[in-house]
Amino acid sequence: MLPSPPLSVARRAATAAASAAAHHLLPSVNSLILEPSVPSPASPRRRIRLMPLGERPPLAPLPPHGRSFAVVAGDGGVKAEVPALVVVSFYRFADFPDHADFRRPLKELCEELRVSGGIILAPEGINGSLCGIPEAVEKVLNFIQADDRLKGLRMIQSPVTPEDEAIHHGHTSHSPVGAGEDAPFRWDHVRVKLKKEIVSFGDPDVMPTKTVGKYIKPKDWNALISDPDTVVIDVRNMYEIRIGKFNRAVDPCTKSFREFPSWVDNQFQLAESDSPSSVNSDTVTEGPGKNLNSSEPKELPRVAMYCTGGIRCEKASSFLLSKGFKEVYHLEGGILKYLEEIPEAESLWEGECFVFDKRVSVEHGLSQGTHKLCYGCKQPISDEDMESPKWEYGVSCPYCFATKSEEEKERARARQRQFETWGVIGGPDKGRSPKRLESVYEVEENKQSPSSV
Known part of the structure; x- marks a missing residue:
């Protein structure tokens, strides 16, 4: 028996075959819709059928990644200069009580198109990250947004390295090349989970669909957080903050997002009986876990908050507004959008950004971290x-x-x-x-x- 080739050689071979394999990964159709088939008494099933070209709805284009490429879709499909793979993170808060019915058709479509990653469905909306060929990912996003409640997904696109590309194509084409430690997700499948919340907070009264803080574009973020009258709060967990944060940001030292409401109540001395117009507060100094309380009462401060991709700030800002805060701002698109758009020379970000996939961390330009x-x-x-x-x-x-x-x-x-x-x-x-x-x-x-x- 011939010895197995080194992994690097196998990966190069997988890359060379990726172009040909890609034609077999996607169905030769212009669009897909779902049509109910005969349901079983236990659980209704749906099947995928072809949609005639003339009935095809407009595709929701992927957000462009300015530093390396842009995904361009039209009647001719995705242009040839785009990379073979993209990773897109997305979420949308919505009134979605029938979310469970959406799971099976969404999962079947992802599997049919060889799109991998993870998606959470809950009564409050959808949250997920997907990886695949741009055309396939685009079709999945288009299918999701075909539901009027889920239109307007907030999306962030990240590049995929050539090595990740080879791993993905090798795995989905049943090549002996297995998924390596650099692959962002487990490439061979997609998980679609049903949960109570798309991001765990533990307070059912917090509803981002009704009220959230003011979104701040990355280009305007530096000026806001440089203002000494602004309290900058990192709403992520302490193990994330440990490897990177914005200058002057306060670390709540939480182990999970569910601890954030208690931290706010303690730091700003808020209680059910307190008047929301004033609390004991103090000027924030640098360093994690600094107490914001002092003996002299004053109005609630202006708050600027941020997280990885923006979803946690939706709930955190809604919570602060419910507590009587008047000026609550949050970074639109989160740290990832900031690192994508703001040049390193102008950046106030320090360190790397933790991400919840096998990249572990990213740097400016969303390049692989260390x-x-x-x-x-x-x-x-x-x-x-x-x-x-x-x-x-x-x-x-x-x-x-x-x-x-x-x-x-x-x-x-x-x-x-x-x-x-x-x-x-x-x-x-x-x-x-x-x-x-x-x-x-x-x-x-x-x-x-x-x-x-």
Whole structure:
């Protein structure tokens, strides 16, 4: 038997074959719609049929990524100069009580078009990230926005590296090239989940569909947060803030987004009996977890908040407005849009931005960051962290070493040995079929569900 070629050679071969394989990945149709078939008593099913060209609705074009390429769609389809793959994150708050009925047709369409990633459906709307050939992703987004309640998706597009491209095409075309640690998602499938919220906050009275703060464009953000009278709040979790934040931003030191309401109440001394017109507040100084309280009462301050892609700020700003804050602003498109549009020389961003996929972090221009992921705790780690004696590949890092028992560490070591025995090093999703991984991923996602796209 001939020896297997090196992975780099296989990846180059997959890249060379990607163009030809792409023609087999997509159905040769101009558009798709869903038509109900005969439903079963337990759950209605739908099937995909072709839509005549003359009835095709206009495609919702993907947002252009100015630094590297633009997706251009028209009667002739997507232009040839666009890359083979794109990653698009999107969300939309809406009154969506029948969200469960949307799951099956959406998942079937994604599978038919070989689009991968993850989508959350809830009574309050939709939240997701998808990767695939631009034409395929465009069709999925077009299908989503065919529902009037979901029109106007807020979208952010990120580039995909040539290596990721080869991994994706190799995996979806049943090539022996498996998904590597640099692939943004598990490329071989899409998850469409039903949840109570598209981003967990825990307060049913907070409704971004009714009221939210004022959106601030990235080009106007620097001036706002440079004003000393503006309190800048990072609404992300502390493990995200640890690797990057805006200058002067306050770190609430939360472990999950559900802790944010309590932090606001404590820091601004808010309670149900308090008058929303005034609280005890103080000038913010740099550093995480600074107390904003003082002995002299004054009006609630002007607040500028931000998060990864903007979705958490929708709820956070709505919550602050319900508490009596009058001036609440949030960065439109989040950190990702800021890093895409603002040149590094003019930027007030410091560090890297954590993202909830296998890229782990991104820098200015949305280029790949330097951080990796600890598979023991799912936190970002730097090269310096990996020099620590508490770092053990696939087991622990300086941030979780003390929280794990020896029994837990030994189980992690046994799991890592299994990966290495299979010839797959780097994470529990490499080289294994989706069915074998289903139960593993269900457990891991229950431990830590992304609170943002």
